[in-house]
Structures are given as C-alpha cells and as structure tokens.
Amino acid sequence: MNPVLYLAQRGTAFILAFAVTVHLITIIYAVRGGLTAGDILARTHGNRAFLAFYLTFVVAAAIHAPIGLRAVLREWLRWRGRSLDLVMALFSLSLLVLGVRAAFAVFGA
Amino acid sequence: MSVQSKSNNDTSPASVLIVQVWRGDEGGAFQTFEVPARANQTVLDVVTEIQRTQDETLSYRFACRVGMCGSCAMVVNERPRWTCRTRVDELESGPLKLEPLRNLPIVKDLTVDMEPFFNKWRDAHGYFEPGENPPEDFAIVEPSSPERQAADEGIECINCGVCYSACDVVTWNEDYLGPAALNRAWTLVNDVRDHGQDARLAAVTGDAGCHSCHSHMSCTEFCPKHLSPTFSIAGLKRATSNKLWRR
Numbered sequence: 117m118n119p120v121l122y123l124a125q126r127g128t129a130f131i132l133a134f135a136v137t138v139h140l141i142t143i144i145y146a147v148r149g150g151l152t153a154g155d156i157l158a159r160t161h162g163n164r165a166f167l168a169f170y171l172t173f174v175v176a177a178a179i180h181a182p183i184g185l186r187a188v189l190r191e192w193l194r195w196r197g198r199s200l201d202l203v204m205a206l207f208s209l210s211l212l213v214l215g216v217r218a219a220f221a222v223f224g225a
Numbered sequence: 226m227s228v229q230s231k232s233n234n235d236t237s238p239a240s241v242l243i244v245q246v247w248r249g250d251e252g253g254a255f256q257t258f259e260v261p262a263r264a265n266q267t268v269l270d271v272v273t274e275i276q277r278t279q280d281e282t283l284s285y286r287f288a289c290r291v292g293m294c295g296s297c298a299m300v301v302n303e304r305p306r307w308t309c310r311t312r313v314d315e316l317e318s319g320p321l322k323l324e325p326l327r328n329l330p331i332v333k334d335l336t337v338d339m340e341p342f343f344n345k346w347r348d349a350h351g352y353f354e355p356g357e358n359p360p361e362d363f364a365i366v367e368p369s370s371p372e373r374q375a376a377d378e379g380i381e382c383i384n385c386g387v388c389y390s391a392c393d394v395v396t397w398n399e400d401y402l403g404p405a406a407l408n409r410a411w412t413l414v415n416d417v418r419d420h421g422q423d424a425r426l427a428a429v430t431g432d433a434g435c436h437s438c439h440s441h442m443s444c445t446e447f448c449p450k451h452l453s454p455t456f457s458i459a460g461l462k463r464a465t466s467n468k469l470w471r472r
Binding site (some may be wrong): 117118119120121122123189190192207 | 397430436
C-alpha cells in the first residue's frame with residue numbers, strides 16, 4: 117500500500133464513521149417510527165441534502181472498501197500484481213455505479 | 226512448570242522437566258526430552274543440558290547468555306523470547322515447548338537462517354547515509370531535541386528477531402519489511418546527520434513497507450528490550466504522508 121492509498125483509506129474512514137452512524141440512526145428511527153416505504157420515499161424525493169449525504173457516503177465507500185479488500189486478498193490469497201489492482205478498480209467502479217444509481221433512485225431524479 | 230513430582234527449587238533428580246523440542250527443518254517434528262529441574266534454571270540452560278547430556282546433534286544458537294546479544298531467541302511455549310532471560314519457573318505449567326523463531330527458514334532444530342531478516346534491514350535503508358561530501362564539523366545534536374528523543378526510543382534494538390517472529394503481517398506477506406527493519410529506518414529518519422532520507426522513505430513505502438502494518442502491536446508486546454516498533458512504524462507512516470504533501 118502506498119501513502120496515497122493509505123491516506124485515502126484513512127480519510128474515507130473518517131467520513132464513513134460519520135455517514136454509517138447517521139445511516140443506521142436514520143434506519144432505526146424510520147423503522148421504529150412505523151414509516152412505510154412510501155412514507156420514506158415521500159421524504160427523500162427531491163431532498164438535495166439527502167442526495168448529497170448519500171453521494172458522499174457512496175464515494176467514500178467506493179474508495180475505502182477496495183483498498184481494504186486489496187490488502188485482505190494480498191495477505192490471505194497471496195494475490196499480487198496488476199490483475200489485483202485492476203479487479204479492485206472494477207470493484208470500486210461497481211460500488212460507485214450501484215451506489216450512485218441507488219441514491220438517485222431514492223432521490224427520484 | 227512441567228515438573229513431575231517436585232517443585233522447581235528442588236534440584237534432586239526426581240524433579241523432571243518434560244521438554245518438547247522441535248527437531249529437523251520445516252518438515253520436522255517435536256522430540257520429547259526429560260531434563261532435571263534445577264533452581265533458577267533458564268530455558269537456555271535446559272537446551273544446553275539436553276545438547277550436552279542427551280543429544281549432541283541438537284542445534285541451537287547462543288553467545289552471551291546474559292541478554293546482550295539476542296542470538297538465543299526461540300519460540301518458547303508459543304511465544305518468542307530470549308531463552309537466556311526466560312526462567313523456567315516463570316513459565317506456565319505444562320510441558321516446555323521449544324521451537325525455532327517463526328517467519329524465518331529453519332536451518333535445523335532450533336536454528337533459523339537470519340539472512341532474510343538482515344536483508345530487510347538493507348532493503349529498508351537501515352544504514353547511515355553520510356552523503357556525498359563529508360561534514361565540515363561535528364554535528365550538534367541536542368539530547369532534548371525531538372528527533373534525538375525519537376531516535377533514542379528505538380535505538381537499543383539488538384536484532385534478535387523476536388519482533389519479526391511475532392509479527393503476523395510478516396507471516397501473511399513475506400515481502401513485508403518487518404518491525405525491526407522499520408524501527409531501524411525510523412531511528413535514521415530522525416538522525417539529522419543522515420543524507421539518505423528521500424531514498425529511505427521511498428524504501429519503506431509500498432506493499433512491503435510501513436503502511437502494511439496492522440498495528441497489532443505483537444512486536445511491542447514481545448520485544449525483550451521493551452521498544453515499541455509499532456510507534457516507530459506509525460512515525461514512518463506520518464513521515465511518508467508528510468513527504469507526499471511536500472511534493
């Protein structure tokens with residue numbers, strides 16, 4: 117791991133620590149409050165703050181997860197070289213595309 | 226520990242230590258010996274007694290016997306230690322289990338090949354780099370300066386390999402430079418006389434370098450000199466990150 121990946125992983129960890137906490141509290145609040153899927157979508161639809169929060173969450177996760185997974189695969193499977201970096205780049209892209217798509221779907225754009 | 230019938234302070238032949246000793250190379254096995262328990266007996270004393278009285282083919286390494294050289298390090302009851310500074314009566318009960326250091330090729334029995342360990346010191350630029358031109362005068366290094374104090378905290382390493390044996394990251398990633406080499410690099414990063422910092426920081430960066438440390442702190446836990454390679458590695462992480470910003 118080079119310093120760029122190291123700092124990227126640490127930096128996104130700070131963001132995720134905040135974002136995951138907010139996300140979990142929101143889920144628990146919504147479920148315990150008895151909101152239906154329709155009620156939730158009515159609140160998220162057109163909410164730019166919601167969209168900004170989840171886009172930040174998605175970008176941070178798309179950076180953070182592949183860096184950690186790369187280290188795990190190197191250590192546990194002894195996978196090395198460009199093939200690993202390429203697969204992790206594709207994994208990152210997949211997280212980004214799926215996450216952004218989900219955020220916009222709930223935003224209702 | 227591992228005494229049959231009587232306490233360790235009893236030096237009569239009836240008090241016996243059961244000792245399981247690794248024999249052979251990577252494909253070897255444990256061989257069990259019985260050694261008389263003696264007062265104030267160290268693990269190195271036990272190994273020496275086996276070698277001198279029971280099996281002269283037993284291979285192990287030692288030199289000073291007093292915790293100065295670090296050459297007698299082995300894995301004793303699953304933990305890497307200096308055998309000369311480990312008294313048998315300080316250990317937990319059960320058979321005494323002796324193995325060679327982990328993460329290094331076994332030469333024979335309790336002796337490992339230290340070459341990969343020292344090669345990583347070289348790879349981490351763990352040597353003083355005086356630069357092209359000799360200094361015109363002595364360098365003045367205040368003992369109270371932060372750099373000198375940081376170097377002091379790691380400078381007493383005697384290369385015994387205990388931290389390297391304890392490090393799980395070395396086990397998982399054979400390229401990883403390891404705690405001792407990175408600790409040495411950190412002491413040199415804090416040597417204001419050294420002129421090889423850019424190359425050194427580049428050497429300790431990457432998948433074999435400081436950023437691969439998981440901060441398990443096994444090196445710090447087991448270091449017989451009570452050094453903290455984990456904090457030295459954290460210092461290297463800061464130094465390499467700061468260098469990134471300065472580009």
